[in-house]
Amino acid sequence: GHGGCTILEIFHGCDSSLTEGIPVSKKSDFPAAFSDFIRKWGAPASLFTDGALEECSKAVTDLMRMYNIGRHFKSEPNHQNQNPAERKIQDIMRTVNGIMDRVGARSCEWLLCCLFVIGLFNVLAQEGLGGITPTQKVTGRVPDVSPYLEFTFRQRIYHKLSKLTNSRDGQHFPGETSSERTGFWMGPAEDQGDILTYWILDEETDQLVVRSEVRSAEDPKTQNLRANAKVQAGLESGELGAA
Numbered sequence: 001g002h003g004g005c006t007i008l009e010i011f012h013g014c015d016s017s018l019t020e021g022i023p024v025s026k027k028s029d030f031p032a033a034f035s036d037f038i039r040k041w042g043a044p045a046s047l048f049t050d051g052a053l054e055e056c057s058k059a060v061t062d063l064m065r066m067y068n069i070g071r072h073f074k075s076e077p078n079h080q081n082q083n084p085a086e087r088k089i090q091d092i093m094r095t096v097n098g099i100m101d102r103v104g105a106r107s108c109e110w111l112l113c114c115l116f117v118i119g120l121f122n123v124l125a126q127e128g129l130g131g132i133t134p135t136q137k138v139t140g141r142v143p144d145v146s147p148y149l150e151f152t153f154r155q156r157i158y159h160k161l162s163k164l165t166n167s168r169d170g171q172h173f174p175g176e177t178s179s180e181r182t183g184f185w186m187g188p189a190e191d192q193g194d195i196l197t198y199w200i201l202d203e204e205t206d207q208l209v210v211r212s213e214v215r216s217a218e219d220p221k222t223q224n225l226r227a228n229a230k231v232q233a234g235l236e237s238g239e240l241g242a243a
Contacts, residue, residue, distance in 0.1 A: 001111030160213035
């Protein structure tokens with residue numbers, strides 16, 4: 001995954017159905033992930049894990065003592081079904097596989113799709129919660145679903161690089177290249193900018209960037225032919241890999 005992530009730690013609230021995914025690079029990072037979860041959502045009443053060594057370490061016990069977290073339950077070895085989080089993990093994996101199949105996502109984009117699905121699950125109302133969302137169950141506030149309405153996962157978009165300036169600012173009009181670049185919409189960028197700020201996978205650099213000035217690249221009436229031509233030239237020269 002992106003940023004060197006090889007593992008996604010999944011935290012799931014038994015009563016609230018709230019789910020949080022925290023990317024880590026190795027299993028021993030679990031205490032730090034648990035601490036990040038507490039920092040964001042607050043300390044749970046108790047902890048239920050599968051009994052892995054990194055989840056039963058002294059660092060985890062110290063965190064539980066610090067935040068007055070009650071009992072630490074562990075599932076029986078080879079009985080993952082005893083852990084309430086396992087069902088949610090299966091739901092996430094099934095949904096992610098379905099979305100990646102539909103949009104033709106690359107396998108290396110699994111992490112971005114997982115985070116998108118987890119965020120979506122948290123803002124969808126659930127019958128088991130009386131018709132409210134997991135986020136509302138935890139915070140008491142109705143979440144704004146606007147970030148999920150305009151685009152779909154991995155939809156091709158144009159994102160703005162910078163505003164055109166005149167020669168007084170040291171740049172010349174018109175620019176040699178377009179102020180827009182093509183990319184793929186990967187979901188809302190939580191804690192970045194305003195609520196309509198998104199993670200964009202830049203098609204030219206294959207790097208993840210944060211952008212709020214985004215528009216669809218799928219409408220034939222509003223194509224940016226200069227941006228399209230640059231990407232096509234990169235594909236033909238072999239500088240860009242086909243996505």
